[in-house]
Amino acid sequence: MFEKIALIGIGLIGSSIARAVKDQHLAAHIAISTRSQNTLDKAEKLGLGDSYSIDPTIVVKGADLVIICAPVGAYEAIGKAIAGHLSEGAIVSDVGSVKEHVVKALKPHLPAHVHFIPGHPISGTENSGPEAGFAELFDGKWCILTPVAGTDPEALGKLKALWEALGSDVEIMDAKHHDMVLAITSHVPHLIAYNIVGTADHLESVTKSEVIKFSAGGFRDFTRIAASDPEMWRDVFLTNREAVMEMLGRFSEDLSMLQRAVRFRDGEMLEELFTRTRNIRRSIIDAGQETDAPDFGRHVVVHEDDENQV
Numbered sequence: 001m002f003e004k005i006a007l008i009g010i011g012l013i014g015s016s017i018a019r020a021v022k023d024q025h026l027a028a029h030i031a032i033s034t035r036s037q038n039t040l041d042k043a044e045k046l047g048l049g050d051s052y053s054i055d056p057t058i059v060v061k062g063a064d065l066v067i068i069c070a071p072v073g074a075y076e077a078i079g080k081a082i083a084g085h086l087s088e089g090a091i092v093s094d095v096g097s098v099k100e101h102v103v104k105a106l107k108p109h110l111p112a113h114v115h116f117i118p119g120h121p122i123s124g125t126e127n128s129g130p131e132a133g134f135a136e137l138f139d140g141k142w143c144i145l146t147p148v149a150g151t152d153p154e155a156l157g158k159l160k161a162l163w164e165a166l167g168s169d170v171e172i173m174d175a176k177h178h179d180m181v182l183a184i185t186s187h188v189p190h191l192i193a194y195n196i197v198g199t200a201d202h203l204e205s206v207t208k209s210e211v212i213k214f215s216a217g218g219f220r221d222f223t224r225i226a227a228s229d230p231e232m233w234r235d236v237f238l239t240n241r242e243a244v245m246e247m248l249g250r251f252s253e254d255l256s257m258l259q260r261a262v263r264f265r266d267g268e269m270l271e272e273l274f275t276r277t278r279n280i281r282r283s284i285i286d287a288g289q290e291t292d293a294p295d296f297g298r299h300v301v302v303h304e305d306d307e308n309q310v
Contacts, residue, residue, distance in 0.1 A: 001162055004029040006063035008056045008078055010043045011229070012124060013095045014069030015133025018048040020166045023135045031059035035070075043130040057085040065162070067119075068094040072101060073235035079109040088113040091155050095121055097182060097232075099146045099175035101239035107148060115155035118175065120144045120182070121168060126227040139167035140288055146175040183243035188251060190233055191244065193225035 005027040007014045014032075021027050032049035033056040034040050044052050053059050060066050060082045068078055075094070086092065092114050096102050102118045110116050123141035125132065143163040147156050160170045173181075200211045200219065215223070237244055261269040284290050 001158070001165065002027045002065045004031060004063040004065070006031045006033070006056075006059045006066045007049070007069055008033050008059070008066065008082070009069035009071075010034045010039060010048060010130045011069060011128050011232075012132045012137075013121060014067070015043065015046070015048055015130040016135065016137040017067060017069070017095075017133075017166065018043075019133055019135040020138060022048075024165055026162060026165055027065075031063060033059040035074075039130060046130055048130060048133075056082050060085050060087075060090075062087055064090050065159075066090060066092045068092075068096070068106075071229075071232045071235045072096040072098055072105070072239050073231075075102060076105040076109070079106040083109045083111055086111060086114050089115070091115045091117060091159055093117050093119045093145075093159060095119060097186065097236045098240040099144075099178045103146075103148060103175055115152050116148060117151060117156055117159050118146045118148075119159065119163070120146070120178065121163070122186075123168075124228075126224050128229040128232075136167065138163070141168050142171055142289075143168035144171050144173050144178055146173055146178050148175075179240050179243045180246070183240060183247040187236055187240060187244050188247045190225055190228060191237065191248070192251075193222045194233075196222050197226040 005017075005021060007018060007030065010018065010032050014034075018030055018032065021030060029051070030049040031051045031053070032040070032043050033053050034043065035054065037054055040052050040054060043049060051059065056078060064087065066082070066086065068075060070078060072094075075096070092106070092110060093116075094102055094106075096118070097120060099118050099120060106118075107116055121138055121141065121143040123137050123143075125137075143166075145156065145160060145163075156172075160172075163170050196219070200206070201208065203211070211219070258270075258273070260266070261273075281290075
Protein backbone atom coordinates (compact mmCIF):
# COMPACT_ATOMS: atom_id res chain seq x y z
CA MET A 1 0.00 0.00 0.00
CA PHE A 2 2.93 2.34 0.71
CA GLU A 3 6.52 2.45 -0.45
CA LYS A 4 7.84 3.91 2.79
CA ILE A 5 6.13 4.49 6.13
CA ALA A 6 7.90 6.72 8.65
CA LEU A 7 6.98 6.24 12.30
CA ILE A 8 8.00 9.05 14.65
CA GLY A 9 7.72 7.53 18.12
CA ILE A 10 7.83 3.79 18.73
CA GLY A 11 5.92 3.10 21.93
CA LEU A 12 2.92 0.80 22.28
CA ILE A 13 0.97 2.21 19.31
CA GLY A 14 3.93 2.86 17.03
CA SER A 15 5.45 -0.58 17.59
CA SER A 16 2.05 -2.23 17.07
CA ILE A 17 1.64 -0.40 13.76
CA ALA A 18 5.13 -1.54 12.74
CA ARG A 19 4.40 -5.16 13.61
CA ALA A 20 1.01 -5.17 11.87
CA VAL A 21 2.36 -3.46 8.75
CA LYS A 22 5.13 -6.06 8.53
CA ASP A 23 2.74 -8.96 9.10
CA GLN A 24 0.38 -7.70 6.40
CA HIS A 25 3.17 -6.62 3.99
CA LEU A 26 1.65 -3.15 3.74
CA ALA A 27 4.88 -1.23 3.14
CA ALA A 28 8.14 -1.88 1.33
CA HIS A 29 10.11 0.03 3.99
CA ILE A 30 9.47 1.11 7.58
CA ALA A 31 11.65 3.94 8.93
CA ILE A 32 11.62 4.60 12.67
CA SER A 33 12.63 7.64 14.69
CA THR A 34 12.35 8.37 18.38
CA ARG A 35 14.00 10.91 20.66
CA SER A 36 15.61 8.31 22.96
CA GLN A 37 18.60 6.37 21.64
CA ASN A 38 17.88 3.62 24.16
CA THR A 39 14.32 3.22 22.82
CA LEU A 40 15.57 3.33 19.25
CA ASP A 41 18.09 0.58 20.05
CA LYS A 42 15.28 -1.54 21.51
CA ALA A 43 13.19 -1.07 18.37
CA GLU A 44 16.13 -2.11 16.18
CA LYS A 45 16.86 -5.14 18.35
CA LEU A 46 13.19 -6.15 18.01
CA GLY A 47 13.42 -5.76 14.23
CA LEU A 48 10.47 -3.39 14.07
CA GLY A 49 11.73 -1.40 11.10
CA ASP A 50 14.13 -1.33 8.17
CA SER A 51 15.98 1.86 9.05
CA TYR A 52 16.41 3.88 12.23
CA SER A 53 17.47 7.38 13.17
CA ILE A 54 17.27 9.67 16.17
CA ASP A 55 16.67 12.47 13.65
CA PRO A 56 13.04 12.54 12.36
CA THR A 57 14.04 14.65 9.34
CA ILE A 58 16.03 11.68 8.03
CA VAL A 59 13.28 9.07 8.35
CA VAL A 60 10.58 11.20 6.67
CA LYS A 61 12.63 11.71 3.49
CA GLY A 62 10.98 9.76 0.67
CA ALA A 63 8.14 8.56 2.90
CA ASP A 64 4.68 8.50 1.35
CA LEU A 65 3.13 8.07 4.81
CA VAL A 66 4.32 9.67 8.05
CA ILE A 67 2.60 8.73 11.32
CA ILE A 68 3.49 10.67 14.47
CA CYS A 69 3.21 8.34 17.46
CA ALA A 70 4.77 10.61 20.10
CA PRO A 71 3.09 12.34 23.07
CA VAL A 72 0.89 15.14 21.70
CA GLY A 73 2.84 17.78 23.61
CA ALA A 74 5.77 17.17 21.26
CA TYR A 75 3.79 17.55 18.02
CA GLU A 76 4.52 21.20 17.28
CA ALA A 77 8.27 20.73 17.59
CA ILE A 78 8.09 17.61 15.41
CA GLY A 79 5.99 19.41 12.80
CA LYS A 80 8.44 22.29 12.59
CA ALA A 81 11.38 19.90 12.30
CA ILE A 82 10.02 17.66 9.53
CA ALA A 83 8.08 20.23 7.47
CA GLY A 84 10.90 21.03 5.05
CA HIS A 85 11.78 17.37 4.48
CA LEU A 86 8.38 15.92 3.54
CA SER A 87 7.85 14.51 0.06
CA GLU A 88 5.23 15.98 -2.23
CA GLY A 89 1.97 14.07 -1.92
CA ALA A 90 2.93 12.41 1.37
CA ILE A 91 0.20 11.70 3.92
CA VAL A 92 0.95 13.02 7.41
CA SER A 93 -1.12 11.50 10.20
CA ASP A 94 -0.85 10.70 13.90
CA VAL A 95 -2.32 8.53 16.67
CA GLY A 96 -2.93 11.14 19.37
CA SER A 97 -5.86 10.93 21.78
CA VAL A 98 -6.83 14.57 21.17
CA LYS A 99 -7.47 16.08 17.78
CA GLU A 100 -8.19 19.83 17.91
CA HIS A 101 -4.79 20.43 19.51
CA VAL A 102 -3.15 18.25 16.87
CA VAL A 103 -4.65 20.38 14.09
CA LYS A 104 -3.50 23.60 15.79
CA ALA A 105 -0.03 22.22 16.52
CA LEU A 106 0.71 20.72 13.10
CA LYS A 107 -1.35 22.30 10.33
CA PRO A 108 0.32 25.76 10.37
CA HIS A 109 3.75 24.20 9.89
CA LEU A 110 3.05 21.57 7.23
CA PRO A 111 3.61 22.44 3.56
CA ALA A 112 0.68 22.65 1.18
CA HIS A 113 2.00 19.76 -0.92
CA VAL A 114 1.25 17.12 1.77
CA HIS A 115 -2.05 15.60 2.90
CA PHE A 116 -2.64 16.18 6.62
CA ILE A 117 -5.13 13.68 8.09
CA PRO A 118 -5.17 13.36 11.91
CA GLY A 119 -6.12 9.95 13.32
CA HIS A 120 -6.76 8.16 16.58
CA PRO A 121 -6.85 4.38 16.97
CA ILE A 122 -9.13 3.61 19.94
CA SER A 123 -7.01 0.79 21.26
CA GLY A 124 -4.23 0.27 23.75
CA THR A 125 -3.13 -1.28 26.99
CA GLU A 126 -1.58 0.09 30.17
CA ASN A 127 1.86 -0.97 28.93
CA SER A 128 4.26 1.26 27.01
CA GLY A 129 7.50 1.03 25.08
CA PRO A 130 8.45 -0.74 21.82
CA GLU A 131 8.39 -4.15 23.47
CA ALA A 132 4.74 -3.65 24.53
CA GLY A 133 3.31 -3.60 21.01
CA PHE A 134 1.63 -6.49 19.18
CA ALA A 135 0.20 -6.77 15.68
CA GLU A 136 -3.32 -7.69 16.83
CA LEU A 137 -3.78 -4.54 18.94
CA PHE A 138 -6.12 -2.93 16.39
CA ASP A 139 -8.21 -6.00 15.53
CA GLY A 140 -11.91 -5.22 15.85
CA LYS A 141 -11.22 -1.79 17.34
CA TRP A 142 -12.21 1.63 16.02
CA CYS A 143 -9.90 4.17 14.44
CA ILE A 144 -11.23 7.73 14.14
CA LEU A 145 -9.95 9.96 11.33
CA THR A 146 -10.57 13.71 11.58
CA PRO A 147 -9.68 15.18 8.16
CA VAL A 148 -9.31 18.95 7.91
CA ALA A 149 -11.26 21.02 5.41
CA GLY A 150 -10.21 20.44 1.82
CA THR A 151 -8.68 17.01 2.43
CA ASP A 152 -8.05 15.04 -0.75
CA PRO A 153 -10.59 12.16 -0.89
CA GLU A 154 -8.07 9.80 -2.46
CA ALA A 155 -5.54 10.36 0.33
CA LEU A 156 -8.27 9.91 2.94
CA GLY A 157 -9.38 6.69 1.26
CA LYS A 158 -5.82 5.36 1.22
CA LEU A 159 -5.30 6.05 4.95
CA LYS A 160 -8.71 4.56 5.76
CA ALA A 161 -7.78 1.43 3.79
CA LEU A 162 -4.54 1.12 5.77
CA TRP A 163 -6.31 1.16 9.13
CA GLU A 164 -8.86 -1.34 7.84
CA ALA A 165 -5.97 -3.58 6.75
CA LEU A 166 -4.57 -3.27 10.28
CA GLY A 167 -7.86 -4.67 11.58
CA SER A 168 -9.74 -1.50 12.56
CA ASP A 169 -13.19 -0.20 11.75
CA VAL A 170 -12.87 3.42 10.66
CA GLU A 171 -15.08 6.39 11.58
CA ILE A 172 -14.76 9.87 10.07
CA MET A 173 -15.43 12.61 12.62
CA ASP A 174 -15.01 16.33 13.26
CA ALA A 175 -11.99 17.04 15.51
CA LYS A 176 -13.98 19.04 18.09
CA HIS A 177 -16.63 16.35 18.37
CA HIS A 178 -13.93 13.68 18.71
CA ASP A 179 -12.43 15.51 21.69
CA MET A 180 -15.81 15.74 23.43
CA VAL A 181 -16.60 12.05 22.86
CA LEU A 182 -13.18 10.90 24.04
CA ALA A 183 -13.31 13.20 27.07
CA ILE A 184 -16.14 11.11 28.55
CA THR A 185 -15.21 7.69 27.19
CA SER A 186 -11.47 7.82 27.85
CA HIS A 187 -9.96 10.95 29.35
CA VAL A 188 -12.21 11.50 32.38
CA PRO A 189 -12.19 7.75 33.27
CA HIS A 190 -8.39 7.87 33.29
CA LEU A 191 -8.42 10.99 35.46
CA ILE A 192 -10.81 9.30 37.90
CA ALA A 193 -8.61 6.19 37.99
CA TYR A 194 -5.50 8.26 38.71
CA ASN A 195 -7.39 10.08 41.47
CA ILE A 196 -8.79 6.97 43.16
CA VAL A 197 -5.44 5.19 43.18
CA GLY A 198 -3.78 8.39 44.40
CA THR A 199 -6.33 8.70 47.22
CA ALA A 200 -5.64 5.13 48.32
CA ASP A 201 -1.93 5.88 48.29
CA HIS A 202 -2.45 8.87 50.60
CA LEU A 203 -4.76 7.17 53.12
CA GLU A 204 -3.43 7.13 56.68
CA SER A 205 -6.15 4.90 58.17
CA VAL A 206 -5.42 2.08 55.69
CA THR A 207 -1.84 1.00 55.07
CA LYS A 208 -0.41 0.69 51.57
CA SER A 209 0.25 -3.00 52.15
CA GLU A 210 -3.44 -3.52 52.98
CA VAL A 211 -4.50 -1.64 49.84
CA ILE A 212 -2.35 -3.98 47.77
CA LYS A 213 -3.08 -7.20 49.69
CA PHE A 214 -6.86 -6.82 49.82
CA SER A 215 -7.26 -5.18 46.44
CA ALA A 216 -10.74 -6.17 45.23
CA GLY A 217 -11.67 -6.32 41.57
CA GLY A 218 -12.85 -2.72 41.37
CA PHE A 219 -9.71 -1.11 42.76
CA ARG A 220 -7.46 -3.58 40.94
CA ASP A 221 -8.95 -2.60 37.59
CA PHE A 222 -8.60 1.09 38.39
CA THR A 223 -4.89 0.48 38.97
CA ARG A 224 -4.63 -1.07 35.50
CA ILE A 225 -5.91 2.18 33.95
CA ALA A 226 -3.80 4.29 36.31
CA ALA A 227 -0.68 2.43 35.16
CA SER A 228 -0.93 4.05 31.71
CA ASP A 229 1.92 6.12 30.29
CA PRO A 230 2.30 9.21 32.56
CA GLU A 231 3.78 11.53 29.91
CA MET A 232 1.18 10.67 27.30
CA TRP A 233 -1.73 11.24 29.66
CA ARG A 234 -0.24 14.44 31.09
CA ASP A 235 -0.27 15.85 27.55
CA VAL A 236 -3.80 14.58 26.87
CA PHE A 237 -5.25 16.48 29.83
CA LEU A 238 -3.27 19.65 29.12
CA THR A 239 -4.30 19.72 25.45
CA ASN A 240 -7.96 18.67 25.82
CA ARG A 241 -8.67 20.59 29.00
CA GLU A 242 -11.83 22.37 27.78
CA ALA A 243 -13.68 19.15 26.93
CA VAL A 244 -12.31 17.40 30.03
CA MET A 245 -13.41 20.26 32.30
CA GLU A 246 -16.89 20.23 30.76
CA MET A 247 -17.26 16.50 31.33
CA LEU A 248 -15.78 16.73 34.83
CA GLY A 249 -18.42 19.33 35.68
CA ARG A 250 -21.18 16.99 34.57
CA PHE A 251 -19.54 14.11 36.43
CA SER A 252 -19.31 16.18 39.62
CA GLU A 253 -23.02 17.01 39.43
CA ASP A 254 -23.94 13.35 39.00
CA LEU A 255 -21.58 12.37 41.82
CA SER A 256 -23.32 14.86 44.12
CA MET A 257 -26.69 13.23 43.32
CA LEU A 258 -25.21 9.82 44.07
CA GLN A 259 -23.78 11.14 47.33
CA ARG A 260 -27.23 12.37 48.36
CA ALA A 261 -28.80 9.02 47.46
CA VAL A 262 -26.34 7.18 49.71
CA ARG A 263 -26.74 9.72 52.52
CA PHE A 264 -30.55 9.59 52.46
CA ARG A 265 -30.75 5.85 51.78
CA ASP A 266 -32.46 6.25 48.42
CA GLY A 267 -32.21 2.61 47.39
CA GLU A 268 -34.59 3.02 44.47
CA MET A 269 -32.41 5.69 42.87
CA LEU A 270 -29.25 3.61 43.40
CA GLU A 271 -30.75 0.45 41.90
CA GLU A 272 -32.11 2.37 38.90
CA LEU A 273 -28.66 3.88 38.22
CA PHE A 274 -26.87 0.55 38.66
CA THR A 275 -29.32 -1.13 36.28
CA ARG A 276 -28.68 1.49 33.58
CA THR A 277 -24.90 1.25 33.95
CA ARG A 278 -25.05 -2.54 33.84
CA ASN A 279 -26.86 -2.29 30.51
CA ILE A 280 -24.09 -0.07 29.16
CA ARG A 281 -21.60 -2.84 29.96
CA ARG A 282 -23.76 -5.37 28.12
CA SER A 283 -24.03 -3.03 25.12
CA ILE A 284 -20.23 -2.72 24.93
CA ILE A 285 -19.92 -6.52 24.89
CA ASP A 286 -22.67 -6.81 22.25
CA ALA A 287 -20.83 -4.24 20.11
CA GLY A 288 -17.73 -6.44 20.12
CA GLN A 289 -15.60 -3.93 22.04
CA GLU A 290 -15.12 -6.31 24.98
CA THR A 291 -15.74 -9.94 25.87
CA ASP A 292 -17.87 -11.36 28.65
CA ALA A 293 -14.91 -13.42 29.93
CA PRO A 294 -13.86 -12.97 33.58
CA ASP A 295 -11.40 -10.21 34.49
CA PHE A 296 -12.84 -7.79 31.93
CA GLY A 297 -11.79 -9.87 28.97
CA ARG A 298 -8.10 -10.13 29.84
CA HIS A 299 -6.89 -13.53 28.79
CA VAL A 300 -5.02 -15.80 31.17
CA VAL A 301 -2.24 -17.76 29.49
CA VAL A 302 -0.98 -20.83 31.30
CA HIS A 303 2.69 -21.49 30.55
CA GLU A 304 4.53 -24.76 30.86
CA ASP A 305 5.91 -23.71 34.22
CA ASP A 306 2.29 -23.33 35.43
CA GLU A 307 2.75 -19.64 36.16
CA ASN A 308 -0.13 -17.49 35.04
CA GLN A 309 0.36 -14.29 33.10
CA VAL A 310 -2.53 -11.92 32.53
